[in-house]
Structures are given as structure tokens and as C-alpha cells.
Amino acid sequence: MMLGIFAPVSAQARDGPVELRAGAALGWASTSVAGETSTNLGPLLTGQLGYALSTRTDLTLDVAVQPFKAQNPVADEAFRGVYTLAGLQVGVGTSRRVYLRPELGLVFRSWSGSQVFVPSETSPAAGLGIGSEIPVGRALGLAAEAWVRLSGAEELSTVLVGVGLALVPVGARQRAQ
Secondary structure (H helix, E strand, O other): OHHHHHOOOOOOOOOOOEEEEEEEEEEEEEEEEOOEEEEEEEEEEEEEEEEEOOOOEEEEEEEEEEEEEEEOOOOOEEEEEEEEEEEEEEEEOOOOOEEEEEEEEEEEEEEEEOOOOOOEEEEEEEEEEEEEEEEOOOOEEEEEEEEEEEEEOOOEEEEEEEEEEEEEEOOOOOOOO
8 A cells, every 4th residue: 555655756856966864773683603693682873875876876875873782692792883884775666765775884893791802893794775765744754774784703793683764854865857
């Protein structure tokens, strides 16, 4: 029903090529070490800077701050993280309201606990997001989004899954002519 309502409507017209989004998400973190896994749930703060290459494609820089601690399953230590990823967001369908975004970047982890080996570390990260832009007024829209981010270090691998909403100010970027 919702797709039928929104599909014929074209994406929000924006004034320039740059867009800034800010939002919040619910995150599920899975941490694996030496075959053992722990999971944690908590809030995430998100932001995105986008630059429109065309009416269908954007270059993006995403930041997700993980303020909750993700536990190491084999030691008394936990980390908080900041994910920074560059991506290529591609609008799909005739309305271009739905999009896919593959991403590559880094995760910065800050460790705490009684068995901390390193206070902080940086690891490569990769992600994939899917979302939809929904207009809610003349000057504001919402981006509903789900994504997964994978990262790893020597014996550590992490998965961060997020579902959230971001505010999209109209007038920030031109999506459609």
C-alpha cells in the first residue's frame, strides 16, 4: 500500500548538489573472538554528507557513533566505536526515493575493561545500506534506512546492524530535474 502511494511521486527537488543528514538508529553489535560471539543492543547517532553526481547517484561520507559498549566474548573488555565510511548511493526505480549504498572505510574502537590489550585501534570496514526518502513537509523529509557494517582486526570480527531515521532538509541537494 505504501509503495503504491509513494512510487509515482518523484524524489524531492533540491537546490544544490550537497546534502547533510542527521539521525538516530537502533544498533545491534555482534563481536566474535576465537570462535566465541557476544551481542549487544543500543542507540547509534548517525550523520551523512552527500554530493549529488547525478539525479540518481551520490557520493557519501557516513559517520555512525556507537556510544554503547560491545563486549568481548572471551575477555573482560568492551569497546565503543565510530564508523566512517565513504559510499556511492544509487537511487533505484523511477522515483529514485529508494536507494542502495555500498560503502568502504574505517572503524575506530576505544576499549575499556580490566583486560584491555590496546586502548584504541583502527580497522577497515565495509557496509551496505538500503533506504527510502519520504517527504514530510515543504522544508523537511525523512530517510528511513537499514544497514550492515562489517569490520575486523587480528582475531576480532564485528558486525553492526542498524535501523534508523535521519532528517533530510529540502533545499540541500537536487535529486531530480
